[in-house]
Amino acid sequence: RKEVEQDPGPFNVPEGATVAFNCTYSNSASQSFFWYRQDCRKEPKLLMSVYSSGNEDGRFTAQLNRASQYISLLIRDSKLSDSATYLCVVNPPSGYSTLTFGKGTMLLVSP
Amino acid sequence: DADVTQTPRNRITKTGKRIMLECSQTKGHDRMYWYRQDPGLGLRLIYYSFDVKDINKGEISDGYSVSRQAQAKFSLSLESAIPNQTALYFCATSDFRQGAVAQYFGPGTRLTVL
Numbered sequence: 001r002k003e004v005e006q007d008p009g010p011f012n013v014p015e016g017a018t019v020a021f022n023c024t025y026s027n028s029a030s031q032s033f034f035w036y037r038q039d040c041r042k043e044p045k046l047l048m049s050v051y052s053s054g055n056e057d058g059r060f061t062a063q064l065n066r067a068s069q070y071i072s073l074l075i076r077d078s079k080l081s082d083s084a085t086y087l088c089v090v091n092p093p094s095g096y097s098t099l100t101f102g103k104g105t106m107l108l109v110s111p
Numbered sequence: 112d113a114d115v116t117q118t119p120r121n122r123i124t125k126t127g128k129r130i131m132l133e134c135s136q137t138k139g140h141d142r143m144y145w146y147r148q149d150p151g152l153g154l155r156l157i158y159y160s161f162d163v164k165d166i167n168k169g170e171i172s173d174g175y176s177v178s179r180q181a182q183a184k185f186s187l188s189l190e191s192a193i194p195n196q197t198a199l200y201f202c203a204t205s206d207f208r209q210g211a212v213a214q215y216f217g218p219g220t221r222l223t224v225l
Binding site for chain 1: 144151152153154156159169199201212213214215216217218219221
């Protein structure tokens with residue numbers, strides 16, 4: 001099983017739609033979880049951390065399910081500017097601050 | 112001004128040439144990282160450094176070397192570039208002294224080896 005797995009997509013949605021991505025991770029002792037956003041040929045940018053209780057930042061909601069070892073990202077009221085690749089990122093329990101990146105899920109929002 | 116800068120932003124070179132990619136940060140973070148990104152393969156860690164005296168190999172360090180000249184500077188060298196080192200290279204930083212593991216990336220260097 002790969003360390004971090006994501007559906008590569010693309011997810012094609014119209015403006016205003018709600019879309020959700022899931023990500024699974026293999027190491028049950030992983031400690032920290034993040035979603036990053038990456039625009040084409042640009043650097044990854046931290047979108048939000050993911051907390052056990054779930055957390056929301058505007059139109060974005062992240063959830064963590066430790067029992068099933070998956071993380072989700074929900075985007076409400078999609079904007080054209082949300083078109084990007086979303087990377088699921090996990091901090092494995094190595095005691096160090098290295099991160100394991102998923103390969104990303106591509107989102108395309110159309111008018 | 113960007114907190115993490117990389118130079119050059121684009122570079123085309125020939126097989127066998129020595130190349131150095133540089134990374135500087137003004138974030139005051141202690142940890143720095145070098146990644147490469149290839150289509151379909153995602154981000155892969157090349158080297159990382161927890162402080163000036165600490166250098167660690169990542170998953171794909173063969174063919175690369177690094178130098179942490181100061182807390183704010185971390186350079187990546189390709190001693191003898193080969194075509195399969197053509198990729199997008201990113202530098203990243205994190206502030207572990209604050210207990211944080213989230214990483215912040217520079218804008219990237221697009222390297223082409225002919």
